[in-house]
Amino acid sequence: MRIIIKNGRVIDPAHGIDKVQDVYVADGRIVALGKKPDGFSADLSIDARNRIVCPGLVDLSAHLREPGAEHKATIASETRAAAAAGITTLCCPPDTDPVTDTPAVVELIRRRAEQAGLAHVIPLGALTRALAGNELSEMAALQRAGCAGLSNARRPISNTLVLRRAMEYAATYGITVFLHAEDSALANGGCAHEGAVATRLGLPGIPESAETVALARDLVLIEQTGVRAHFCRLSSARAVRMIARARHDGLNVTADASAHHLYLTEMDIGHFNSQCHVLPPLRTLRDRDGLRQGLGDGTLAAVCSDHQPHESDAKLAPFTETEPGISALETLLPLTLRLADEKVLSLSDALAHLTCNPARILGLDAGTLETGQAADICIFDPECYWTLSADTLVSRGHNTPFLGWELKGRVTHTLLNGKVIYEFNNTSRLG
C-alpha cells in the first residue's frame, strides 16, 4: 500500500519541521517528506489541505481495563477510541487483574492489541510482585517480554527499603521506573484536594504534601541508585518546582501531567460532581498554573490522558464512593492544542509533548516522521470546532467532565503502520 498525504502542514517536532509538504508512505513506513521518491505511485491519496500532519500521538498513561475489568472496557474498545483520537501508541499501567507482573500477562495484552490492530500497546510491568510493595518482580523477564518500563501503578511502595532495592535492581538493567508520587499515610483515603473546597463540602482531603513528601523521598533514592525515573501525573506546583530543581542538579528524571490537571481545579467539583473525582486530586488554580508553567519551561516533558474508562454505575454514588478517573483519550489532543491557543506552549512544543517526548521517555522509536520510521501518523483539522457528547465518544467509558465542552481540533485520519485505521467521515462538519 502506497499512500500520499498531500498539501498538509507537516509538523514533526523532533526535527523542528513545520512546513506544508507531502508525505509519502510505502509498505508501512514513511519513505519521504516533500520530495516524491523515484517511481512512487500512490494507491491512495489523502488530501490534507488546511490540516496538520504530525506523528501519531504517544500516550504515557491509559488504563485499557483488560485483563480484569472488561465490564468497563477492553483493549479492542479503547484502542478504537485511541485511533479516533489520533493516538497510535498507548502505554498501559500494570494494575490489571491479574497484575502485569509476569511475561504471560504482557503476552496476553500484546496479542489482544495485535488482534485489534488499532494501536501499539506498550505495557508497563509491575515493579513489585502483585504490586504489593514487598518483593521485586522479575524485572529482566518483563523487560524481555516487551515492557517499556516498570511501575507500581497507583500503589505507592511504603517500605522505603523495598523501593530502594527495586530502583537498584532496575538500574542494573537500565530499566526506567515510572513513579506515582503519593504518600498513602498522608493521602489517608482522601478523595479531593485538602483545601477550601474539600472543607466546604466536608470531603476527606489529600494534602499537597501527600505528593511532595513522596516525591522528595523518591528523588533522594533516584540520586542514590542512579535509576532512570519518570514521574507520572504530577498535580501540584510545588512538585513541578522540585522536579525542576532535581533536573537542574543533573538527575535523570522526567515528569508528565494529565491533560485534565492542566484545565480543571478543585472548584470544578462544584457540588459533588463525581466526574471530577480523580487521583491525584484536582488542586488549586495556582497548582494548575504551576503545571502549565512546567510544561512551558520544559520541566514537564509530556501530557498524558490518564485514561480511565468506567461503566456508568461507577460514578453513580455519593462522591466519596465513586471510582476516580476520567475517560480521556478523545480529549487529549484538543485540550493540548488549546494550550497552544492559550499561549502556554508553541504549537510545535504542544505536539512534542504528545509525540517525540513521551516516545523518548518510553525509549521507543516512535513519535517522529523520520523517513524509514513506521508510518504512525495523525492528521487533524486544527480549526474544526466540535462539542464533546456521549453519543460521539468512541471509548466505552463516558465518564468525562468535558461533556458539552466546545473543543477545537478534530482528528480526520489516523495511520498505523502505514494503514488508515481511522477516518472521520462526517465531512459536512469539517468545512
Next chain:
Amino acid sequence: MSNNIQIDNSGRLRHFLTIEGLNRALLTEILDTAESFAAVGEQTVKKVPLLRGKTIVNLFFEPSTRTRTTFELAAKRLSADVLNINVSTSSATKGETLLDTLRNLEAMHCDMFIVRHSESGAAHFIASHVAPHVSVINAGDGRHAHPTQAMLDMFTLRRHKPDFGRLCVAIVGDIMHSRVARAQIHALTTLGVAEVRVIAPKTLLPAQIESLGVHVYHDLRAGLRGVDVIMTLRLQHERMLGAMLPSEREYFHLYGLTEEKLAYAKPDVIVMHPGPINRGVEIDSRVADGGHSVILQQVTHGIALRMAIMTLAMRSGKEE
C-alpha cells in the same frame, strides 16, 4: 449538579440539603414558620392536618436516635404517614446500590425522603436522582451538612438573642469532622451574625476554614472572651484513633467547657450543644445542666423546626 436543585423555579424550597446558597429571606421564612408550629406541641391535640395523606420515609443509612425521632414526631404531628427504614441493617448489606434502594422506595409512591448517610454529598446525590414530585431533606451527610440541626440552633438562638447583627458566636470542638459546624457557620453568616469564631486545636480544624468567614482560635479562653453564644460540638471517641488528640483528659483540660472558662464569655452567654453530650469531655455537667444551657430547648425546638422544613418543601411547586 447545581446547588440550586434545592430551590424550585419560583424560588421556594424543593429540597433541603445544605444552608449554603440559601438566602437570608428563606432562612427567616423557615424560622418564622417554625415559630408558628412551636405552639402545636403544647396543645392537648398535638396534630395539624397539613400533610395528611403524604408518605414520608426516614431513610437512615447511619444510626441515629434523636434526629430520627424528632423527624418522625414532626411528620406525625403534620398527620403524614411515616416509614422508618434503617438501611445499614437491610439492603445495603445485601449489595443493593443506593440508587436501587431509592428506585424501590419511589415505586411505593413516597413523597419525601429524610436522608442520613455517612458519606458527604449523599443527600445531593439522592436529590439529583429522585422523581420530580419527591422532596429530599438532608438529616446529615458525612462531614458535609446537617442543615435542620443548624436551623433549630438558629431558632433557639433567635428566641434568646434576636438581634443577630450584634452577636459574637463561638463554635468549639471538632470542626474537622462536624457537619453540624459547617451548617452552623453557613447559617450564622447568612443570617448576619457579627462574628463567628471557631475554637479547636489544629488537628480538628479543616484546611482553610477561614474561607467560610470565621475567625480561628486555638485557645479556649481567648476565643470565649466577650462571646454571646457558645456552640459546643460533640467529640466523637472514634476520632482518637486517628492520632488527632492525645487523650480525652487533655482535651477536657484545654477545650472542655467548665464554669471557670464560661466566665470569659459575656455574663448572659447561652450554651448550646447538638447532643448527645459527652459529660466531662467537651462539657462539664455543671455547665450542661446550668443556667446558661439551652440544650434541652434545642431538642424541643427540633420538632417545630422540622415540621416547618417538611411543610415548606412539600408546598414547593404544588400550588402552580
